[in-house]
Amino acid sequence: MEVSSHLQVIEIGSSAATSYCARLFADFGADVRKIEPPEGDPLRRSEPTTTGGQSAWFAFLNFNKSSVVIDAAAPQASRRLAALIQDCDILIDGRDVDPADCPFIDLPLISKRHPRLICLQGSWFGRNGPYAGLTATDSTVRALAGLVRLVGPVEGPPMHAPDFQTGILAGLWGFIAAASSVISQTHGSGGRSWLLNIFESSLAPSEYFIAEAFARGDVMRRVG
Template structure:
């Protein structure tokens, strides 16, 4: 038994935020039917790199799904989709607001077909507000949402996060919204519209930075690898690389000073307030000391005293790391054309209804005939006719 077993999702999403959402639903047991246009999800062509002509980007966020190709711009395609809505629980889309309505597939139309349907919409700025019709992209949301302004080194240009955190985070919020809507439906018997956006995600994640601003009226500034409220809680360079150390309270500070053989420093900056107020002098002093040993040497020393720390790993180190492997965060699956491929694991561990990677990302239209046979009243002749008319494709 899986947590979302028995839940059927019609997935109209493409690129990253939506596919990440629906992949997560599939990992938790939902039947996810990825409905693609005749040309397929754009990311099928995004590369290099490719794995036997399959885009590595597409493979990374589309496991566990069935692919069905429908031309929703054709009336027959639209009616076919609506017939599937009658037997579905969730529809997920990440078009620009208003696109579904222009296709004749607004929430009101879907609800008329199935009062229990849950529509989850992911967009750049949400379904309402003066920015609603603007195109939404991860890098833009990071900038408008404040992340870029606080990322990077002091005195240097702003920097975006190293991967698409606005897209992925919004996909996660959409999963949470869908789960809330499913729970509410159990109580009231009705579906609802879940509205998430990249900008709202970035704002919601500001947390203590927003709190600092509300309290002081001062704009947060980039701190490089440091924390604005705690010192030392940051990245340091060793003789052969980089590592992070998190001295989160004064007791840890005492231990830290013993580790670097400088107990006088403990007396000089006894409280976190003292350390924050003298951040530049203290950090520069610590960096001189910490540069004298390797990353492994410092990590071993600090861990022996219970001080949180860890190396900065490259991807080749991450995917050979014993903890990553023990948590099954690297998984191999068999793809119909690419052969064995590697994918990241499931981050949520459930004891009674665990997630499971059931299948590789589908080829374009791989399940068209299967889905139409099982989910509609169409017979084989009807399906062949739709294929000939290019309303669907396999």
């Protein structure tokens, strides 16, 4: 699919949600460049691993992308990264989840110089509210959102699923938001900024079950 072949995307920071969002753009033909430190993105060390010692999850989340290595301690690292962002169409930012040794950038200044830039910033709980600024894990968010109760045997406690379920859900929501901004751009609009809240993204699938339980007492249970 080459519908996004005219787009250049820069991905910074480390987050399953933002990585999956960027991967979807790559799947549709966009030129996606992932900024990594010399030691590599932290997700490269996530399990499970292949027989060759590579992270299977990293391979899945970053299919069709290219990597650009920038050492944050190197001279002009920030200027080099800023130049890459100023030349791209979309910035996908996972630094609030894990900065992954990303060089400092003055994002408001870059946005001022590049008014057509579309920026998507991911975080666990957003910028406002009682959980703002807190760190979490996929399992923590899944438990808070109520999704963990759906995994496991019919009779017995819920089970931990070792995957990036919340990251995949949030990445899809982020892709929809950023892609809608691209459509808006074709009609002469400027860039847009989005805050991707991983927790709120995980609440969305629960809305139907909550409404059913409230209206009819129909409580969804584990199916094994």
